Amino acid sequence: MKAREFTAKGVKRARKFLDQVREDPGSGLTPPRDLLEGREYTRAFRGELTVERRRQPFASRREIGEYLAPRLKPLGPQIADRTSLWSWLGLFHFENTVRIVDGAMRLSPLDETFVIDPLDNQTLRGQHRHYLRAAWQLYEVHGNNAAFLLNQPPTARGGIADAVFRSHRTFNSVGVVPLILGLYTADGRLKRGFNDRPGGLRHLFRVLEQLERTYDVYGMSAHCIVRILPPEFQPWANGASAPATSPKAPRQEEQPKKPASARSIHQPDSGQPRSNRRAGGGPPPRPQEPHSEPARSVSKDPKLEQWEADARRKGHGAMRYKGFRATVSVNATTGALQGRVMGPAGWWIGRVEAQDAVEFTQAFRRHVNEYLASGRS
Incomplete structure (x- = not known):
């Protein structure tokens, strides 16, 4: 079926459902159909995302990552911030994720493991604990560097x-x-x-x-x-x-x-960033960032040139633009500048790679502007 996402009323109803399960863990309650599909609680998700019921529970975080990664890839990294979708997915796959002990469902006291409420700062700050979202991000961001966690059950x-x-x-x-x-x-x-x-x-x-x-x-x-x-x-x-x-x-x-x-x-x-020199000294100076200069004017900026020299000497650096931040590493094999772009609240929105600081700056700013233009800020 095509994925849906919760409305504000749907999020409240979903949290109430979790409370009901905690009160009677042996009842075998499952999310009611009207909560997952009814217009009162959900709306159609505008992106192209199809999900299906699973007969077996997710055995590990890796299994969740392998299931979600190809489905979410066309939607771009900004999908990580779509809390209404993740909350709906959490309830849609509730039976595939919830921990069963001696026939009873054992839920965490934290709602954000299944449902993220954008109006509740506690669940919003804890969205990295959402079982599906966390498994997908571990799989996408860290890959086999996080194999120990990926091979654990999603609730571990x-x-x-x-x-x-x-x-x-x-x-x-x-x-x-x-x-x-x-x-x-x-x-x-x-x-x-x-x-x-x-x-x-x-x-x-x-x-x-x-x-x-x-x-x-x-x-x-x-x-x-x-x-x-x-x-x-x-x-x-x-x-x-x-x-x-x-x-x-x-x-x-x-x-x-x-x-x-x-x-x-x-x-x-292979291809992961690695410095071939000892890291030392403080963080590189932050370059001044003009709003929309063409590549030619940026390339003549001596502060940007100094930033690249410092980043290559230390093996790492950081860059900011419109409240967003790119953390940079230098690939010891190719010499490329590799960066992860983070939003103002610390969420991950994508990667950037370039051969020099000029290309990196342009790609970083373009990535941020596209993200802002998508309306997900």
């Missing part, structure tokens, strides 16, 4: 998952997520003592907070971040800390039987 939490889903900034970081998984997982398993030992996960977040005073750590690649970490983290990076051990089962679901190995931060996917 605890340990590494809690660290990644703790905030939208962590979840959307091009470097921090693969850094966490590269340091503390091996062969699809958690390393022993990953949380509390020196150089462990808790230690990492304290150090990132300190490094953020000097570096744009949430915009850097994992390879750049690991080079500026204190010595306590080197054994973890080299895989020579404690031997890997089977992880405790996530608090909500068991681990899949044959998870794919999480890719080490020293073995990036």
Whole structure:
């Protein structure tokens, strides 16, 4: 069937449905048809998106990503911000996603795992926890660098998952997520003592907070971040800390039987950005950004030339335009400038790649202007 999206009234009714399930988890309640298709609660989604009922539940986040990625690709990255659609999808696939324990449905107390209410700041800030949306973004943004999480059930939490889903900034970081998984997982398993030992996960977040005073750590690649970490983290990076051990089962679901190995931060996917020099010094100076200059005038801007020189020296940089931000890495193999474009509230809207700062600036601004023109701002 063609996808629909909730109206404001539909979002309220959907949240009421979740409360009903929590009150009577053994009732076997499913979203009523009028909630999913009725004109009182939904409207037709204008994009070309077709969905179908599934007989089997989603076994993992990877399965969700493989299901959604080809369907959402024609709609562009801005679809990540379409909360009314994600809420409808969450209820449409409720039976394929909800956790069942001893015949009873066990829901998170957080509505945003299924329904995102744009009028409720709490659910809006937590939209990165939406089961379908989170799985799709992990699959699209991080790929096999997030294999450990992708191979878990969509409702799994605890340990590494809690660290990644703790905030939208962590979840959307091009470097921090693969850094966490590269340091503390091996062969699809958690390393022993990953949380509390020196150089462990808790230690990492304290150090990132300190490094953020000097570096744009949430915009850097994992390879750049690991080079500026204190010595306590080197054994973890080299895989020579404690031997890997089977992880405790996530608090909500068991681990899949044959998870794919999480890719080490020293073995990036081909084409992933990687600096070939030690990252150092503060973030590059922000270039002045004229509104709509032709490429010829931009190319003569000495500040832009200096920005590119600094970005190539450090292996990373950042650029802003109309409230949007591009975090930049330098591909050590091709020398290309690769960037992720983030919206004013921190959501991811796409990627940009170019051979020099002039092309990158033009592509970045064009990407932002197209996004704004689409009416999704």
